[in-house]
Amino acid sequence: MNKAAQFIQERLQARADSGSLRKLSRLHLPVDFCSNDYLGFSRSAVLKNHIEALLLQIPNLSTGSGGSRLLSGNHVFTEETEAMIAKFHDAESGLIFNSGYDANIGLISSLAQRGDTIISDELIHASLIDGARLSHASRYTFKHNDIAALEAKLKLATGNIYVLVESVYSMDGDLAPLAAINACCKHYGANLIVDEAHALGIFGNYGTGRVQELGLEQEVFARVVTFGKALGCHGAIVLGSPALREYLINFARSFIYTTAAPLHSIVSIHAAYQLLAETDHTPIITERIKQYSQAVEIAGIAHKPSESSIQTVLYNSGIKAKSAAESLQQKGLDVRAILSPTVPKGSERLRICLHTYNSNEEIQTLISQLVLLKQHE
């Protein structure tokens, strides 16, 4: 075996030995408590019909975009979609990226220069971490949602300062104290960047997100909104000033050096935003979240309190979390375990996603099964 092959083998074996080897799963069970399709958009027949009708209106629709946005991959419809989404979010402008991962690495790595400072919440998503790593700026993290800890790092910062948070945290489902974070950033002249991946469709009027719910849209430096979760599509947009948009077109490498999304993908995003703006889905999802939270509290199941569609059931070991997920899956409930290193060792959990299409009965069945599992632990 050559050295590279041996390296691969050893790393995989170490993962297997610690019970954290990742595998692609083909599991699709009848009751979905796993996907990020919070509003059911990706399975919506109404949306599908709407997309098909919109596609028919585009003359000479090609399968692929044929190149990057800067070459043959741009289209007037894409720019109209960006303007429409920016308007929905009360932002001056927006630039679509092929994914939330691309948006975050492109935005952070292009902005922050040597001598600048990036300060991030310790629980931010890997895409924001990778964006910061790709930059040449100094990097600090602060204790999750802790304003005093953020302030301590702001006092050490030099150059342009960028503070990175999620409005809803992807693994714990808890909310950032955005108003206090924004006030702290303002005091120290720092630029606040908010990832709204898990807030879209759930918070704010018609699901505009937490930044708008709190009236902070004119305050934050930039927002990243992704389309792969509540919107049921794929891709993301960076919202900010027209100058930021132009800067990203010129300097964000994950925007420049990649083939643009095909137009049918942009049409799906366009149609999904129209659906979001037409009907307020937040009362239904809020009701589901309330119902689940009350039931889990009454049942005394160890969890992290969350007002979002992401809920956790905590286990102190990966093996226990995996075994609980497998038991639930045998009952037809699609629940997945989240293991280290995605979450810190000792905080392995079930990540339960609630959807508008989860019925009361499904939620009750899940809670009863969780109680049974805890009794037999």
Ligand SMILES: Cc1ncc(COP(=O)(O)O)c(C=O)c1O
């Ligand atoms: C908070 C957060 N930001 C960004 C992303 C990346 O978005 P995408 O899946 O569109 O690449 C995710 C998705 O996992 C996420 O949870």
